[in-house]
Amino acid sequence: MLASVEARAETMYVKSPTAELKSSTSANAQILAQFSRGTSLNVILKQGNWIQVQTGGKKGWVYKFKLSPTKPSGGDNLLAGLGGGGASAREGSSAASIRGLSPTSEKYAGRANIQPQHVEMVKHMESMKVSQNQVQEFLKAGKLGEYQE
Amino acid sequence: MKQFLGIVICLTTLFSSLPAQAQWKKLLKQLEPKKETQNSNQNKGSKTENLIFGGLKALQGLLPIGYKEEMAIGGAVALEAVARFGGLFEDPSVEKYIATVGNAIALTSDRPDIPYYFGILNTEEPNAFACPGGYIFMSRGLLKLVQNEAQLAGILGHEIAHVSKKHALETIRRSKALAGISEVTLTALDKDPQMFDSVVKEVVNMIFENGLGRTKELEADKIGVEFAYRVGYNPNALKSFIELLKPHMSGSRQFSLSKTHPDPKDRAQNLQNVLSQSNYKGSQSLPLLADRLVTSLSNIKL
Secondary structure, eight states, X not given: OHHHHHHHOOEEEEOSSEEEEESSSSTTOOEEEEEETTOEEEEEEEETTEEEEEETTEEEEEEGGGEESSOOOOOOOTTBTTTBOTTSOOSSTTXXXXXXXXXXXXXXXXXTTOOHXXXXXXXXXXXXXXXXXXXXXXXXXXXXGGGOO | OHHHHHHHHHHHHHHTTOOOHHHHHHHHHHHSOHHHHHHSOTTTOOHHHHHHHHHHHHHHOOOOBOHHHHHHHHHHHHHHHHHHTTOBOOOHHHHHHHHHHHHHHHHTSSOTTSOOEEEEESOSSOOEEEETXXXXXXXXXXXXXXXXXXXXXXXXXXXHHHHHTTHHHHHHHTOGGGTTOSOBOHHHHHHOHHHHHHHHHHHHIIIIIIOSOXXXXXXXXXXXXXXXHHHTOOTTHHHHHHHHHHXXXXXXXXXXXXXXXXXXXXXXXXXXXXXXXXXXXXXXXXXXXXXXXXXXXXXXXX
C-alpha cells in the first residue's frame, strides 16, 4: 500500500533558468522563493497553468511551463561515449558558459570571404542581453501568462 | 569478410550496452593487423575503424553533435545569413523588443537552457529562419507585415521550435560530408576545414534554398503555437499571420520563403487542426497586444 502511495507522489523539476514560487496564482501574488534550474519539487496539485508544489517546508504555486517531469540533465547525446560526443559540450551548466561566435566560425568567415562588418553584426546580435528580470517585467506589463488577470 | 560480419554482429549485440568509445577503439586496435595500423592516417582513423564506425553510424542513424559543435556550424551559417541578406537592421530599441519576446518564448520552450540570439535582416523580402545553435533571424520585410505581438511570438516560436527540435542538425548528422568521421568534435572540424565548409554549405542550401521539408515546417508551426501559448499569447495569431502571407508568396515574385516553406494554405489548414485541440479551448480571449507592437516599432521606418 505504501509503495503505491509513493509511486503516485510526483516530482517535477525546474527547466527554466529560474522559477518563482508564488503565494497564489494571481498576477499580484507574493514571491516566496526563487528556484534555479534543476530544483526538484513535490507536486501537490495541478490547476490550469499552475502547479502547487512543496519543497523545504515551503508551499506555493509555480507557472506550469517552467517545470518539466524529467530532470534536466544536459543529456544531449544518449549515445555519448559510443558514437562520440563524450568530449563535446553538454547542454545545461556548460551551455550558459559558451557564448558568442566560435573561433571555428570566425575561421570560416576568413575562408568564405565574409566581410568583417558582417562578422561584427553577428557579434552584435550576440551582445544583446535580456535578463530574467527584464523578461518578467515585460510579461507583467503585457499581463501575459503568469501575470494574466 | 566473415571476420568483418562477425565484428558487425558483435557491435550490434553490444550496441545496447553503450560502452565507452575509448574501449571500442582499444578493441579495434587489437583486431587490426599491425601493418595497417602503422600506415593509417591518424586524423582520418584507420580503415577498419572507418568501416566499423561507418557501419555503426548507419546502425544508429545519427552522429551525435554536441552544443559547441552546433554553435560552430550555426555561427558560420549565421554569418552567411547576414552576408547574403543585406546585413543587420540595427536599431537598439527594436532589437531589444524582439529579443525580449524571443527570450520570453525561449525560457518556457523545450530547450530553455541555451542562449538565443535575434537579428533583423535588412531586406525587403519577407523571411525568417533559424540557424543551429539558436541564431534566429527575421527580415525587415517580414516585420513590416506583423500586426501584433502575438503574431511576432508565433513567428519566433516557430523558429525556436526548429532549434529546440534540432531540425537542421538532424540533417547534418546524416550528412555525407561527415561520413568519414566517427565523432564530431571541434578538433575534428578545425582539422578539416574542407569538411567543415561542406557541412556549412549543406546547411546553407537547406535553410536558404531547399527548405527543411514540409513535415518539419508543419511541426515547427505546431510547436511554435504551443510555445507562444505557454508565454500567454493568443495561439491563433500565427495562423492569422500565415494567412496574411498568402498574397506575398504567390505570383511571379520568387521569394525564398516560398521555396523553403510549404504553401500558406497548407500551413493554415494544419494550424486549424492544431488549434481545434482541446488545450486551446477558450484561447480566443488571450491577448494579441497589437498596441505594444505598434508602439515598439513606432520610432523606426521599416
